[in-house]
Amino acid sequence: DGGITQSPKYLFRKEGQNVTLSCEQNLNHDAMYWYRQDPGQGLRLIYYSQIVNDFQKGDIAEGYSVSREKKESFPLTVTSAQKNPTAFYLCASSYGSNTEAFFGQGTRLTVV
Amino acid sequence: KQEVTQIPAALSVPEGENLVLNCSFTDSAIYNLQWFRQDPGKGLTSLLLIQSSQREQTSGRLNASLDKSSGRSTLYIAASQPGDSATYLCAVFTTDSWGKLQFGAGTQVVVTP
Numbered sequence: 001d002g003g004i005t006q007s008p009k010y011l012f013r014k015e016g017q018n019v020t021l022s023c024e025q026n027l028n029h030d031a032m033y034w035y036r037q038d039p040g041q042g043l044r045l046i047y048y049s050q051i052v053n054d055f056q057k058g059d060i061a062e063g064y065s066v067s068r069e070k071k072e073s074f075p076l077t078v079t080s081a082q083k084n085p086t087a088f089y090l091c092a093s094s095y096g097s098n099t100e101a102f103f104g105q106g107t108r109l110t111v112v
Numbered sequence: 113k114q115e116v117t118q119i120p121a122a123l124s125v126p127e128g129e130n131l132v133l134n135c136s137f138t139d140s141a142i143y144n145l146q147w148f149r150q151d152p153g154k155g156l157t158s159l160l161l162i163q164s165s166q167r168e169q170t171s172g173r174l175n176a177s178l179d180k181s182s183g184r185s186t187l188y189i190a191a192s193q194p195g196d197s198a199t200y201l202c203a204v205f206t207t208d209s210w211g212k213l214q215f216g217a218g219t220q221v222v223v224t225p
Contacts, residue, residue, distance in 0.1 A: 006155075033213065042116070042201070042215040058212070090155055092213070098143035098163070098205060101213055103156040 002027050006091050006104035012112050013078065013085060021076045021107045023091035031096060032074035036060060037088040037106075046089075049074055050096075078109065086111050114139045114206045118216035126224050131189035133219050135202035140180045143205040147176055147187050150199045150218070159200075160187070192223045 004025045013019045025032065031050050035043040045058030049068040063082025068074055074093075078085045088108050094101040115138045125131060135145070144163045148156040160176045162169045162185065168177045173190040189196055201218040 035215075040217070042217040043203075043213075044215075045212060048212070088153075092156075100158055100161045101146060101203075102158060103148070105155040106153075108153070 004091055004093055004102055004104035006089075006107050008107060009105070011107055011109045013109060014112060016080045018077055018079050019109065021078070021089055021091075021109070023074045023076065023104060025072055025074075025091075025093045025102075025104075027093055027102065028071070029093035029095055029102075030071070031094045032068065033092040033094075033101070034058075034064075034066065034074070034076045035090045035092065037090060043090065046076065085109055114142075114204065114212075114214045116202060116204060116214050116216040118200075118202060118219050120219060121217065122220040122222075124222040124224060125192055127192060127194060129192055131187075131192050131196065131221060131223075133187040133189075133200050133202075133221070135185040135187070135216055137183045137185075137204050137214075139206060140183055141207045142180065143207055145176075145178055145185050145202060145204045146213070147174075147185075148201045148203065150201060156201065192221075194223050194225050197221055197223050 007022045033048040034046040037043050047066040049055035065077045090106045091104045092101045117136045146161045147159040160169045162178045175188045178185045199218045199220045203213045203215045
């Protein structure tokens with residue numbers, strides 16, 4: 001089945017730790033995105049990538065980093081510089097800016 | 113800057129009633145508008161995509177309209193069922209910034225049996 005796989009489903013981070021969220025897609029999409037969702041708020045864009053080895057900051061990139069070494073993979077690292085990382089993180093992909101976007105099932109990150 | 117608004121934030125209807133969900137956006141320079149469904153603790157499921165040149169799109173009991181000039185889209189769900197209970201989000205791809213899918217905060221729908 002084609003789709004987007006995010007792992008893990010739940011992730012716990014200690015203060016001062018970096019953690020990496022995985023996102024893999026087998027839809028052959030060029031574009032991939034990371035969004036953050038907080039209760040009562042809409043999704044906010046963290047980073048996006050149009051092609052391999054290229055990515056741009058979204059609205060809330062501070063404290064996050066990404067890489068795009070392969071077309072099918074777009075991992076997100078939440079660094080210790082992100083002061084309020086507890087949130088639901090969603091990965092998405094699409095062929096381009098005027099095509100349908102598809103989402104993974106999300107990773108819930110909690111700081112302990 | 114594009115802003116997307118969904119009103120009301122929450123809606124409760126009895127089973128069988130038609131649902132009408134509203135989405136408004138401030139900048140008409142969009143590539144497309146997409147409606148999603150989100151169940152609690154889950155990712156987003158794409159329902160309908162309307163290209164900027166289209167006026168409406170239909171899939172089963174769902175119909176979405178788009179009026180770019182007034183910055184509005186409406187999602188109609190006919191003959192609602194308890195299984196339609198979820199949060200519905202609309203999002204637009206703006207032409208001023210590639211790749212930026214701008215979301216509304218969503219409408220939480222409860223369909224009571």
